[in-house]
Each structure stands twice: as structure tokens, then as C-alpha cells.
């Protein structure tokens with residue numbers, strides 16, 4: 001994915017990575033999302049981001065947390081819909 005992801009893209013990426021089909025991502029699934037978005041972070045960085053994104057600290061990333069993290073932290077390569085660049 002080289003252009004900025006759309007909302008639909010992000011949802012598709014999220015659902016594709018959600019191997020358990022429970023609408024939340026564990027650390028391994030979160031890693032798959034990052035790869036899908038073309039983000040290459042080290043394991044430690046990924047773990048750190050995961051913990052930052054998991055705002056309710058239940059050990060999983062919901063789509064809401066995922067979107068919030070992308071918006072607030074600007075992880076994606078370009079500006080997201082509705083996000084500050």
C-alpha cells in the first residue's frame with residue numbers, strides 16, 4: 001500500500017489481520033496490520049506501539065483503538081481521512 005489508506009482500506013486491513021474474528025487484535029495480529037500498512041518496526045517498537053494503542057489495557061486492540069492510534073499518532077505514511085497531517 002503506497003498511497004494513503006482510506007477508511008475502507010483500514011477496516012479491510014484490520015479485518016484481514018483479525019484472524020480470531022473477534023473484532024480485536026492481539027500483538028501478533030497487530031504486527032500483521034503494520035506489515036499490511038507498510039510499516040516496518042522492530043519487535044520492541046511494535047510492542048511499544050501496541051501498548052500505547054491499547055488505551056483500555058485489555059491486551060487487545062479494538063478497531064476504535066486502532067483508528068484512534070492512527071489518527072493521533074500519525075503512524076500511517078500519509079494523512080488519514082479526517083486526521084491532521
Ligand SMILES: [Ca+2]
Pocket residue numbers: 053054055056057058059060061062065
Ligand atoms: Ca484494548
